[in-house]
Amino acid sequence: MEPAPTPPPLRLGLAEEADVPAVVALVESAYRGDGSRRGWTTEADYLDGQRVDEAMVRAMLRQRGSLVLVARQGERLVGCCHLEDLGGGVAELGMLAVDPLAQGQGVGRALLAEGARVAAERLGARRLRLLVLWMRDELIAWYERRGxxxxxERRPFPYGDLRYGLPRRPDLWFSVLERPLP
Known part of the structure; x- marks a missing residue:
């Protein structure tokens, strides 16, 4: 049996307008629907509907103090995340998504490390914050292993805002996690 081919090296960079449809498709594949169940980041048991749409990603690209990072293997987009300067030395990292077929290959770790670097260097952040659905114990533990x-603090889920999905349960809220940046 032949070994699986080695994937092309990971390239990290900033998303551009032309990347918007691929970013949306990637995020949806990682978080929503039955296809997302191939990976471990799925929210399909908690939320239906969309996770993000093209208008939201375009707004992220245009907003001052907001950046979308992407990870590519060859020409294929395999990961992304969003950074937003919240002021006061705090940046928020969100929308961290890795293609379910590329999970477990270090893409998420690489994006998280690059996000921390970019938040410190480009946004002047001293702390990096993220929000995670409270019942995602495995995901929270993954972030804790990364500092x-x-x-x-708890943040409410935006019930009624269909841009973020259709809740399948009435008790959704976010845990707030932070880590210092060098």
Whole structure:
């Protein structure tokens, strides 16, 4: 039996307008629907509907203090995340998504490290914050292994805002995690 071919090297960079449809497709594949169940980041048990749309991603690209990072293997987009300057030395990392077929290959770790670097260098952040659905114990543990700590703060889920999905349960809220940046 032949070994699986080695994937092309990972290239990290900033998303551009032409990347918007691929970013949306990637995020949807990682979080929503039955296809997302191939990976471990799925939210399909908690939310239906969309996770993000093209208008939202375009707004992220145009907003001052907002960046979308992408990871490519060859020409294929395999990961992304969003960074937003919240002011006061805090940047928020969100929409971290890895193609379910590329999960477990270090793409998420690479994006998280690059996001931390970019947040510090380009946004002047001293702390990196993220929000995770409270019941995602495995995902919270993954972030904790990368230096994030729960702040004890809870944020409400945007019920009624269909841009973020259709909740399948009434008890959704976000845990806030943070880590210092060098």
């Amino acid at each position: 994030f700590r729960p702040t004890g």
